[in-house]
Amino acid sequence: MFGPSDVIILKTWNTSVFRKSFVMKKITTFMLMLGLGCFVVNAQCPAGQLEVRIDITTDNWGYECYWELVPSGSSCGQNTIFAGGNTTQLGCSGGTPTNGNGYASNTTISEGPWCLDEDVNFEIESYDDYGDGGSMFTVKIESFPIYNFTANLTLNEFIFANSMPPALDAAMTAIETSNFMEIGNIDIVGEIENLGSSTITSLDINYSIDNGTTVTEALSGLSIAAFAMYNFTHATAWTPASGGDYTLRVWVSNVNGSATDSVPTNDMITKQVTIIGQIPNIINSYTYSPNTFTYNEIGNSVDNVVIPMDLDFHPNGELWVVNLGIWNGTGGSGGTTITFYNPGKMGQQSLYRKDSNSKHFMALPSGIAFSLNGNFATSPSVYDANDNGGAPFTGPALWSSDSSIYAQPSGGNGSHLDMLHLSPYAMGIANEKDNIFWVFDSESNDIVKYDFASDHGPGNTDHDDGKVYRYEDIVVDRIDLTTACHLAFGDDKKWLYIVDAGSLRVIRMDITTGTTGGTPSFTNYDGLATYQKVSGATQEVVVSSGLVKPSGIAILNDRMLVSDNSTGEIIIYDISSIPAVEMKRLQTGSAGVMGITIGPEGRIWYVNAMDNTVNKIEPDSVLPMPLAISATTTNAIIGSCDGTATASVIGGTEPYTYSWNSNPVQVGIMATGLCPGSYILTVIEANGSSITLTVVIGEDPLGIYDVAQTQSIEVYPNPSKGVFTVKIDGSVNQGGESEIVVLSILGEIVFKTTTRSVHTTVDISRFSNGVYFIRLRNEMGISTRKLVVSH
Structure with a gap:
């Protein structure tokens, strides 16, 4: 030895x-x-x-x-x-x-x-x-x-x-909440690894925003074995008030009841998160008859734009364009990208890049689609990306937009992050979320869902965690190998809209429907974790006439845009009902239009593969956004009428007037004291136009709020003006303390105390109206009650 x-x-x-x-x-x-x-x-x-x-x-x-x-x-x-x-x-x-x-x-x-x-x-x-x-x-x-x-x-x-691991070491290994998120309720998602020798049975997961209030979730009853991973979604979502850049800190504590574990340096991860505001819907400015339009060319061959097939915006506002490239069996084969910084603005710059192995991983790309996590994927319009006369070994590739990774030497096979090889002649691609993309497979004439899961790293080739689902009964066809057939999701990511160019139509499929089971007909070349067929998904014909050579597609709210490669038109449709109703045809003046998209400021952008240009359409006047409403709700506890609903309004002309058909009628932005059931919210803008929304208040069983159902806790009055009493069953509190914490709906702690008393009076009257949660923790467990504050 x-x-x-x-x-x-x-x-x-x-x-x-x-x-x-x-x-x-x-x-x-x-x-x-x-x-x-x-x-x-x-x-x-x-x-x-x-x-x-x-x-x-x-x-x-x-x-x-x-x-x-x-x-x-x-x-x-x-x-x-x-x-x-x-x-x-x-x-x-x-x-x-x-x-x-x-x-x-x-x-x-x-x-x-x-x-x-x-x-x-x-x-x-x-x-x-x-x-x-x-x-x-x-x-x-x-x-x-x-x-x-x-x-x-x-x-x-x-x-x-050569040392044994410590007894107790919980490491926060990843924050999986994306770098970029759309404004709304943001789930805090991450991964913990047990790097100690002892099984982890309990721990706290904490997060804070910009070093603000700590939001904690205590987990018990766990069984995380040594060197096992644990994925979590924090029970309290983060709801940012506005767009912008935030610092998110996530950490683990109180592991198995210990104040600190053996290696505290790996307990916390910090991540910068950018919240993106909603894209303004100014499509009515493009359908308004008196308006005229300027077609601004913002990129061309000087920027190395050559046969552009598609374009998409990075969540940070960069515009990425993918070129078809060449295919001649040499190292020069493969597609390329151009990134436009400050697109269409003063100081615009462009960066042309070609990956060292784009011959295989970006072979004749037909489309490009970005995820909020900063990754993008491309779809190849070739049969065999090895170009050796062999099997149809090709499919979508996943890439990082990080300039220190993309198109940089990796020591492996180019800089791609992943590639799955089940879709030759892929004519378009769309992102659902994370690393999940949907592909128009014109070889098998169907639609395929690709979940790359965790990427294998730049230039590597581990595909065994990939999941692929083939929708063989969503039958589509290409019109030729030079015209892309693009796809786009509706705002709710439920309906996927597809340009079925070979059939001169647009269809949509409900991705939440269908039955999974059975082996697809196309060969599994990748040794995937999952490869299955999905049958019976709901599909509808959206447009069936008026198209010559459709290609690009973009969706915003209840408006759909489709480009016609043959006529050079961009056609605007109303999709508030199906089939769609044509509203307007924009004349770009040149055939060859391929991919189209709607930019962060609501403008229409497109590429022209014949003119080798990137273009932005600007209306001469911008009309107010259409009035649109949504609502967030909290359910009522079973047997109670303590549900709430809060309206969110965009567009139209302020000020707004609100009316809830509760009993009695409520006229504020927030309705409280709601029993389970349906309610009608009516919003009237300043010019008298109105819009309605049906809001449903559900009913939560007591167990959802009461981890310790053996103890009794009462909160009264409820609703309250901010001063209320917490009553704890006397038998529970004998000989021990109870901790009372009041949290806002955002998970922020607004009040905290410990007590041995049966009755505790709490005053949070200085805080704003809204929903709060009263959390009681003691030796019996944890109980939670909902409180509505209305001054």
Whole structure:
């Protein structure tokens, strides 16, 4: 055995210098997790040493792998402790590996165990002369999978400590709330990993905005095993008052009742979140007959705009355009992008970029679509992205918009984040949310939902967490391979609108419907986590006449825009009812219009693939936005009339007048004391126009609010003017304290106290009208009651 002064180096070689064809290799993102501690070990190793195993997971070419375990300072072949992989054909000087030797492909092999000295550093060095790595190493210390390392370069180094993990270490590993969010109720979503040896049974998840009030959710009854992940959505959503940039902090505390865990430095993550305001709906300015329009060319061949197929706005306001590119079997093949900064404004700049392997990952892109998380995806209009006459191995690719990643060297296969290969001749793409995109598959003549889940990192190829759902009975067709068939979601992300160009129509499908089950007819090339067929989804014909060569589509509220590639027209429809009603045709004056979109300021943008231009349409006058209303509600507790509803109005002309048909009628922006049922809200703008909305108040069982149903808590009067009494059952409070916390509807703590009394008077009259929650915590558990404050 080796002593405490020794450092062990693990070296691997992957000596393949050829490929029969360009096929992606599986590589997993490198992640370092360091845990230190001293615990009783099992009886397999003597005191002062720990049992170590190393699992090697191979890619499609397992026979290429060779590795050694050697002492620190030794070269390959010197003082070798262990040699693994293709030891027959490979060695320290390389060799010529052939299939059938060494490790099997796509297999996990466990090597060891070795008894190595405790609290000594070890090092893994991985060599791959092809430059893309592929083997993944998992270091297990006393059975705990503490370290993971994937070789993805010619030379990789990885240092780890042969130490037991601490007993208690909950790490906040990710905030999954997107960098950009639309204004509204924002879920705080994240991921926690148990990096300790003890199972986590309880913890608090906390967040704050701009270092403001802490919003806490206490979780109990958990069972998070050592090195297991736990995904959460905080019980209290964040509702920002306005758009802008915010600092979100999320952290874990009170793990298993302990004030701090062993490694407090990994308890918190901070993230910058930008809240995006609603796009103003000025489409009526484009349908208003007296208006005239200016067609402003804001990009052209000078900006390297060449055969632009589509465009989309990054959530930060950048405009991205995707070019079709060329396809000639050379390294010059593949699509390109142009990013416009301050598009259409003073100081506009453009940046042209081509990924080093866009030949495969952005092969003849027909569309581009952005997610609020800052990633975007492209759809390829080719049959085989390997361009070798083989199988139809192609589909949508996921990319980062981060300039330090996109189109930068990754050491792997370009800078793409992911690619799934089940949609050749993909003619359009739309984002639902996160890394979920929908594709117009013109090879299979259907619509396909792609969930990339967690991306595999720039230039890597792990596809095994992907989920794909094929809607074979949503039958669509392309008109040709040079005209994109775009897709767009309605505002509620329920209806997906599809330009079915080959049938000269527009259809829509309800993505919340359909039955999942059965194996799709198209071959699964990716070894996905899920690949299933969905049948029976609701579909409707939106437009069935008046189109010559439809291509682009955009949706805003109850208006739909469709471009006609042949006539150069952009057609505006009213989709408040189906089939749609045509309202106006904008004449761009040139055939070739492809993708269209509505910008952050409500203007219409489009690309022209024949003119090689990017354009913005400006009306000579902007009319007020149409009046639109929505409402947020809180349900009534069963047996009570304590529901609330709050109106939100945009557009029209202020001031607004409100009327709720409750009993009695209420005339403010907020209605309180509502029983379960339906209510009609009428809003009248200053010019006398009105709009109505049906608001439904549901009924929540007491258990939703009462974790500790064995204790009695009363809050009265309710509704209150801000001064109220909390009554706690006397038997509960004997011999112990109760904590009373008052939270706003946003989760902000506005009052907090501890008491041993049966009756406690609380005064929050200085706070505004609205809904508040009274939370009681004591040895019996947690109970919550809803309170309405109305001065």
